[in-house]
Amino acid sequence: MQRFVWALIFTLLLGCRLFAQGVLVTCPKSVHDFGVIKEKAGKVTHVFQIKNAGKSPFAIIEVTTSCGCTATKWTKQPIAPGKTGDVSVTFDPEGRPGKFVKSATVFCTGMKRGYQLRIRGTVESEEKK
Numbered sequence: 001m002q003r004f005v006w007a008l009i010f011t012l013l014l015g016c017r018l019f020a021q022g023v024l025v026t027c028p029k030s031v032h033d034f035g036v037i038k039e040k041a042g043k044v045t046h047v048f049q050i051k052n053a054g055k056s057p058f059a060i061i062e063v064t065t066s067c068g069c070t071a072t073k074w075t076k077q078p079i080a081p082g083k084t085g086d087v088s089v090t091f092d093p094e095g096r097p098g099k100f101v102k103s104a105t106v107f108c109t110g111m112k113r114g115y116q117l118r119i120r121g122t123v124e125s126e127e128k129k
Helices: 001-019
Strands: 031-038 044-054 058-067 069-074 084-091 098-108 117-122
Touching: 001 031, 031 044, 031 058, 044 117, 069 098, 084 098, 084 117
Parallel strands: 031 117
Antiparallel strands: 044 084, 058 098, 069 084, 098 117
């Protein structure tokens, strides 16, 4: 119960901080699970929809990744209040068998901190014959 209370307080404080910055970024699903993917099948991509839940427009100015095996593309035009933009995250499984969790951090105008997106899954290597 105490853990729940602390988690609630932390969530409220974080939400207040983002709102106080004038920018409120939301994503209906900030984690995507690719499940099991084949190493030799090539790169996999997921497109996250970023919503402007604030009262003023913002632009995505940069998206950084936790690993060189992950690449991103994003909406370059400003996102108006109530509208959405896309952040595409591509993972290259070649030479990376096993479970993976990678992050992409979205930085927008008017925000001091980034908004984190995650991809995860398991890379199945080709069995030797």
